[in-house]
Structure formats: structure tokens, C-alpha cells
Amino acid sequence: MTIKIGITGGIGSGKSVVSRLLEAMGVPVYISDIESKRLTASDTLIRRELIALLGEEVYAGGELNKSLLASYIFSNPEHIRTVNGIIHPRVRDDFRQWVECHAIYPIVGMESAILIEAGFAGEVDTVVMVYAPEEVRIARAMQRDAAPRELVERRVRSQMSDEEKRTKANFVIVNDGETPLIPQVLEVITSLSKNIAYLCPPKK
Numbered sequence: 001m002t003i004k005i006g007i008t009g010g011i012g013s014g015k016s017v018v019s020r021l022l023e024a025m026g027v028p029v030y031i032s033d034i035e036s037k038r039l040t041a042s043d044t045l046i047r048r049e050l051i052a053l054l055g056e057e058v059y060a061g062g063e064l065n066k067s068l069l070a071s072y073i074f075s076n077p078e079h080i081r082t083v084n085g086i087i088h089p090r091v092r093d094d095f096r097q098w099v100e101c102h103a104i105y106p107i108v109g110m111e112s113a114i115l116i117e118a119g120f121a122g123e124v125d126t127v128v129m130v131y132a133p134e135e136v137r138i139a140r141a142m143q144r145d146a147a148p149r150e151l152v153e154r155r156v157r158s159q160m161s162d163e164e165k166r167t168k169a170n171f172v173i174v175n176d177g178e179t180p181l182i183p184q185v186l187e188v189i190t191s192l193s194k195n196i197a198y199l200c201p202p203k204k
């Protein structure tokens with residue numbers, strides 16, 4: 001039976017870095033930001049509902065107008081709930097199909113900043129929170145996205161607080177740039193897969 005790990009944490013916490021480490025250790029990870037964008041671009045139902053909400057401009061030239069959608073959802077909590085209600089059910093179904101296609105793996109992951117808020121925590125067996133101090137996260141996201149502080153802070157505010165997220169996590173990986181990261185990721189894998197020889201399959 002495949003163990004499903006949820007990887008969550010606020011913007012800039014290092015979920016993608018931890019997900020890449022897990023991939024290197026043989027754990028496939030479903031990256032929700034990437035897959036939700038694929039679905040938003042290709043799923044006819046999502047396209048129809050977003051056009052009804054925001055007008056044809058949201059898919060101007062056939063491409064998703066990310067900045068229009070971002071300014072709509074990050075400006076108003078009600079807007080974010082509406083858009084999430086359109087996109088997340090499809091992400092959930094897509095993740096379930098993805099898990100079925102990865103049934104041979106003992107462990108798989110789902111990476112999502114809003115794993116808990118979106119209800120995706122119900123799709124996984126255990127929740128790993130990647131933690132970094134908010135100031136570190138904001139600086140990282142600003143540098144990575146060449147984004148102004150105000151934009152990053154607006155996104156921070158649209159996500160559950162680290163304190164609340166911690167209460168819902170089974171594991172916390174501290175990614176503050178000082179605490180070694182790889183041993184913590186290995187510890188999670190080891191504790192989840194006691195009977196699975198990881199990194200060095202049993203000798204024939």
C-alpha cells in the first residue's frame with residue numbers, strides 16, 4: 001500500500017527544495033502549483049467557469065492570464081474561495097489518478113502550500129510541514145520571483161499561519177538555512193518506511 005506524504009509550508013518555505021530532495025531519494029512528488037496550472041490551462045470546465053467569473057480576458061490569446069487571476073484571488077478572501085472551489089476539485093481528482101499511476105512506489109508525495117486549507121490533507125496519510133521564519137520566506141520569495149515585498153506579503157496573508165499549520169503537521173522540517181536539511185528529510189523517510197530498504201535495495 002503506497003504511503004502518501006503531504007508536503008506543505010508557506011510561500012518561500014522550501015517545499016520545492018524538499019520535494020526535489022524526496023524525488024532524488026526515489027519518492028515521486030505531485031507538485032500542485034504546476035499541476036493546477038496545467039489543469040487551469042487545459043480543463044474545459046475550469047476554463048468555462050473562470051471565463052464566466054472574470055470574462056474572456058482571463059484566457060486572452062488562449063493562455064491563462066496569471067496576473068489577472070492572481071490580482072483577483074489575492075485581493076479578496078471571498079474571491080480566493082470562489083476560485084479554489086472551481087480549481088481544487090479537479091486537482092483532487094487529478095492527484096487521485098496520479099497516485100493510481102504510481103501504485104508501484106512505496107511512498108509518494110503531494111506538495112501544496114495550501115494542502116490543509118484546500119482540504120488536500122484528507123488525500124494523504126501524513127503531513128510534513130516545511131518551516132522557515134516568515135522574514136526568511138518573504139526574502140526568498142522576493143529574490144526568487146523578483147517580486148515586491150507587498151505582493152509576497154499579500155500571498156503570505158492568504159495562507160494559513162505557520163503556528164496553525166504546525167498543529168496539523170505530523171512532521172516539521174526546519175529549513176531556516178542553518179539547520180541541515182537532508183538529515184531531516186531522511187529521518188521522515190526512515191520513520192515512514194521502517195521495513196523498506198531505502199536508497200540501497202536488498203541484496204539479491
Ligand SMILES: CC(C)(COP(=O)(O)OP(=O)(O)OC[C@H]1O[C@@H](n2cnc3c(N)ncnc32)[C@H](O)[C@@H]1O)[C@@H](O)C(=O)NCCC(=O)NCCS
Pocket residue numbers: 010011012032033036037040066067069070073080083084087091112113114118155158159
Ligand atoms: C494565481 C496564480 C495564477 C498565480 O500564479 P504565479 O505563478 O504567479 O504564483 P504561484 O503559482 O507560484 O503561487 C505563489 C504562491 O501563492 C500560492 N498560492 C497559489 N494559489 C493559491 C491559493 N489559491 N491560495 C493560497 N495560496 C495560493 C502558491 O502555493 C505559492 O506559495 C496561481 O497561483 C493559481 O492559479 N492559483 C489558483 C490555483 C491554486 O490554488 N493553486 C495552488 C495549488 S492547488
Ligand SMILES: Nc1ncnc2c1ncn2[C@@H]1O[C@H](COP(=O)(O)OP(=O)(O)OP(=O)(O)O)[C@@H](O)[C@H]1O
Pocket residue numbers: 009010011012013014015016017018033113140141144175176177178
Ligand atoms: N535552505 C535554503 N537556503 C537558501 N535558499 C533556499 C533554501 N531553501 C529554499 N531556498 C530558496 O528559496 C526560494 C523558495 O524555495 P522554494 O521554491 O522551494 O519554496 P516553496 O515553499 O516551494 O515556495 P512556493 O510556495 O512559493 O512555491 C527558492 O529560490 C529556493 O532556491
